[in-house]
Amino acid sequence: MITLVKGGEVYSPEKLGQKDILTVGGKVACIKDEISLGEIENNELVEVIDARGKYVFPGFIDGHVHITGGGGEGGFATRTPEIQLTDITTAGITTVIGCLGTDGFTRNMTDLLAKARVLNEEGITAYILSGSYKIPVVTLTGEVEKDIILIPEVLGVGEIALSDHRSFEPSISELKKLVAEVRVSAMLSGKKGAVNVHLGDGRKMFEDIWKVINETEIPPSHFIATHGNRKEEVFNEGLKFMKHGGFLDLTTSTIKKFLESGEVKCSRALRLIHEQNIPFDNLTLSSDGQGSLPNFSESGEYLGLKVGGVKSLYQEVKEAILKEDVPIEKAISTITKNPAVAYGLKDKGELSKGKDADITIVDKPTCEIETVISKGKTLVKEKEILVKGTFE
Structure with missing residues (x-):
């Protein structure tokens, strides 16, 4: 496995x-x-590989993917399907972090870990988070600490739902205890320790997270607040949270109704943050791939859903670069270096000596993905899929 990428314009990011x-x-x-x-x-x-006339980026990291499927808010028939390898690779993604969501009952941690191992064997890098929306967290070993310490793929917990009508309404003491468990077990295992928090569009927004930060000695950097662009008020509060040391994660998968209801489109959000000269270091994008995009009435009645797609991850970055005039290095950092830092992936997210050979090559004029290399192996070359999943 020796590859020479020649003559591209390299962003490390x-x-x-x-x-x-x-x-x-x-x-x-x-x-x-x-x-x-x-x-x-x-x-x-x-x-x-001839990369002349191309941009060469680190392989993309998608920190929030329902790799075994998600959904189910409208009954069994609305359970979304699990993801396939080429869904991921053709989106330029070489690392995914799998999670459960609303459904931590008919979906379980064993399946999640098994699917992550499938994706690792098929050619990319996959990690998982322990738990689902629910607190107390349902784990593999029976304890959050043991999951993080003993299972290499487990990077933390999530997605824990707050400020959402689907939340299990954890108390502040329960939330404090959970974050403390993550921090201590991460220290003992040499991991970063991530707490991925699903933020709904309820009134409380970041209120519970702020209480944990202000009432404990736990650093804000353990928190990754996802769906931070679901409405303008959440986004603006998220900018304060990001400045305070937490990680703000914006969701790229969306539908027309969400945008019309006040969700901040990710490409526009990147421009707004750039224009305000706010550092991008604690800003990440994720797709919520294979997750449901449910439509509820104001009274909470289920109306329908669509499925999130991992291809939206780079699509929003591409629009930020081509349409919103966000500098390439800033836009690309949100799906490479920044999520690597947020989740403690020391060998990911950058093109530098000794890092994993994860590389995504795109055409300069169009910014379309052409070639994807994962762990030194070419999986997609000039838009031709070279490696498929086992049952594709």
Whole structure:
């Protein structure tokens, strides 16, 4: 597994300019102005990819994907299907973090872990979060701490629902205890320890999160508040939360009604944050892929749903770059370096020596995805799918 990516304009996500990238054994071996085949031992084994006229980005990270499916708010027939490998790779994504949502009953942690391991075997990197909307959290081992300490794929808990009519209404003491369990077990296992919080459009918004932060010694950086763009008020409060050290996660999958009801489109949100000169460091995007996009009446009655798609992740970034004039390095950081920091993925999110060889190459004029390399292996080349899932 030796690959030489030649002549692309590299964003690490910081702009590096025109560079060559050599990957060996699934890792980035070096990045230089020029690397010749003569410098490489066994160069007859090298796969050379011509990236001239292309942008070269780190492989995208989607921090919120219902890899085993989600939904179910309208009954059994509304359970959404599990994701397939090529859904992910053709979206430029090389790392996913799987989670459960509303349904932590007919969906379970065993299936979630098994699906993550399937995706790892098929060629990408997959992690999971323990639990669902519900507190107390339903885990694999019976304890949050043991899940995080003993299971490599488990990065934290989530998505825990707050300020939502589907929330299980945890008390502040329950929430404090959960976050403390995540922090201590993460310290013992060398992980970051993430608490992914589903924010609904209820009146409380960030209120419970602020209470935990203000009434404990737990750093805000453990919190990843997702769906932070679901309405203007949530978004504006999220900017304060982000400045305070928490991670604000914006959801790219949407429907027309959500936008008409006040949801802030992600590409526009990136422009607004850029115009306010707010640092992007604690800002992430995720797709909510395979999750349901349910439509409820004001009284809470279920009206219908659509399914979130992982392709929306880069689509919003692309629109931010092409239509909203957000600098490339800022826009790309929200789906590469920033989620890697938020979830403690030390080998992901950047193109630099020693990091995992996850690379997404896009056409310069159109910004369309062309080639995707995961852990040093080319899965999509010039829009041709080279590797499919086991049953695709």
